[in-house]
Amino acid sequence: MRALWAGLCGLLAAAAWPAAAVPIQSWEEGGARVLFLAAPELPMVDLRVVFAAGSAYDGERPGLAWLSNRMLGVAAGPWDADAFAERLDALGLRHVAGVDRDMAYVGLRSLSDPAHLGPAAALLRTVLSRPRLDPDDLAREKQRLRSQIEALREQPDAVASEALYRQLYGAHPYARPPWGEAEAIEALDAEALRGFLARHYVRANAVLVLVGDLDRRRAESLARSVLGALPRGTAAPPVPRASGACRPPREFVSMSTTQTHIAVGQMIGLAPDDPDRLALLVANHVLGGSGFASRILQTLREAHGLAYSAYSRLEPLAGGGAFFAAVETRNETAAKAAALLDETIARFVAEGPSEDEFRRAVANLTGGFALSIDSNAELAAQLAYIGFYRLPLDTLDTFVARVQALDRAQVHEALRRRLDPQRLCRVQAGGFWAVQPAP
């Protein structure tokens, strides 16, 4: 693969797109929000329930959110682990689940005919309302998770990224990776998981997304069926605002690798509904978010041949998200690549995008809108994001116009106001120490 598509996160966008191209319907079902989009072209349905149950809610027990979510994919109600896996296959279901810092989700992809969809909805209802948490399953999944975390320690990018989050977020829960920490996972027990699920996997804390071959009436009945057995509960409190500690400002981790991963970042308090969101999206697109079109890849890879992978990205989060940039290069050139990355960022913040860069970024983001909504899988992910962060239901429909309404000065002003190259946190992880002493 010639390129790593690292940038394009979150919302994307379009050219000649009709108004209300994505007619999302929304209603409330017993305290939960439902977002529904009819997609009758294929005989299938994506069901996804999103909860405010990300790792920010781990409290003093890192890994709690991750493991709780994981266990829902192992067994449920009358089905032990073997029977549950067989049940998914027998119904032709695809199970999906995930946890990030803010949210957690559980879902299924099913065929839409009643013979499949009915049992699928019943299964999802059971998954949500009757977790099993059998002792053997829990012990095993804990050990698997610990092993997987351990294996991440082999990879310079994972090691650097983890260290950088710690620097950026200090005592804030975002400092820890969503999967927690190996030692803390050992201490998690069924009671803790049960408590977390009972508190967070409730209707008042849920958004249900339905995309597929359904009409409104069927969607409503499906929502009742999936959510019906969940307690109403209460919404989780908002994630506390992060302060942007950046302590210590620099860190070096030595590893036995031929490359060194250089990561920099700054907590910029970026929220999913941030007024600067689109301006920063355009800025990041030019800087490092659009692969070969971006300055970071142009400089580090195309002009200097120092790296295969180099990018920047934005991560909007409810409690305040960050800007990240990274490059991976051989140990001998780590210092040079680190300096070039810094210089590229600093120069870009100082001068902003050129007219030409600005025009091209807007053209790519608007012209590419259709690409971000061209499959049910993409649409389900978009609806989950919009629903969870309570973005306007016409977010997708207005995206192009909102990007087109930006001007270059506005983008540069937002960039300069939010990102300060003097305040970047820095990490290097890899074998750099073998060829040059850490500064």
Add this chain to the structure above:
Amino acid sequence: MSMLRTILFGLLAAAPLAGAAEVAEFTLKNGLKVLVKPDHRAPVVVSQVWYKVGSSDEHNGITGLSHMLEHMMFKGTDELGPGEFSRIIAENGGRENAATSFDYTWYFQTIAADRLPLVLRLEADRMRDLRLNEAEFVKERAVVAEERRMRIEDNPDGRLYELLHATAFVNNPYRHLPIGYASDIEHYTLDDLRDWYRRFYAPNNAVLVVAGDVEPAAVRRLAEKHFGPIAARPPVPRKPRREAPQSGPKRVVLRAPARTARVAVAFKAPSLTGAEAADAPALAVLAALWAGSDAGRLRRRLLRERPVASEVSVDYDPVARHDTLFTVAAEALQGVDAAELERAVLEAVAAALAEPVPPEALARIKTQLRAEDVYARDSVYYQAMLLGRFEIVGLGWRQWSAYRDALEAVDAETLRAAAARHLVEDRRTVAVLEPRAVDSGEVQR
């Protein structure tokens, strides 16, 4: 996907099209085969140009050259400067990339449907007039060296996978991976690339697949306009390079910095293009029965009944020009060493081979197959890719539905017979990663 063929194997490789009738096929006078699959759900089009050249066309000394050429295809033509191809696609709202595999190299764009003429013009341009420039080449060779470091040198799974292939095969060209060896990368010359480009980049060695919001007649007009004028080249003679028979088990150990042990158990296995193609569907179903889902026999055994692994997978992709491998891979749980993992995986494989497959398990896998038929249609890119793969390895895209029918027809007896022929000790290679301390974790501030 320069090398790790992780995205397509087993059942995924089999998911068929909505219906063969929906694909339009034609061939230009210069030999360029064109396949069109309309899908009007969104005003988007996927364009893929497939070249029948990959690492299995290389020999020792130039390993990875196909992949290097893939990188150079973005470095300018007589008309365009370096990087301009990507810039134009981006400016038009498109996404694009390319990848090299064992048997093929493909270039792809996803873009608003009304930009298809632009995309085809650019692809035709670099099929005909690539400009290979020394300064760009030297820089890009360094980039490829970095890519190899990332994928292989610093990645225990990559190193084990490379060693597995190098050990399992004697003269089958899958012996080396698409990324190539470090020493070969270092010594490519511009002449190597010129020669490779002239030999393989020709309309009669390529397939164009267009899928999405398009009509076949319009694609035909565009293809004729842009690719039509490109001259055919002499066909590339291909040797069978058939693997010398293996007649005893092989085992190889890699001691490398890593945190957990890994084991790969691979058996020589047929492709759909080889003499034993009839066994491929049964082996693909067996891969799914073993690790296609959490209900899979090996996943149940090694993750749950006797937990030694944190991950277990089976990789088998019969859509290939040469015979291939059926590979069981496992990563150890913490506290489980390489020897214990190896023993457990071999025992689990032996037990799975000894037990008859329960009819319910086979029925469940076929239900999943039928559901996947529908789910696969959600991705236009994926649909185009399936067509391209079947076509470029020489099977022809129509073989897709025949293969799908064959999967459906697999029964307990065909499973048993195929396993008895291929998944035997004499055709086996075991590769073991014994972790050595990672000199890491020392933090300085």
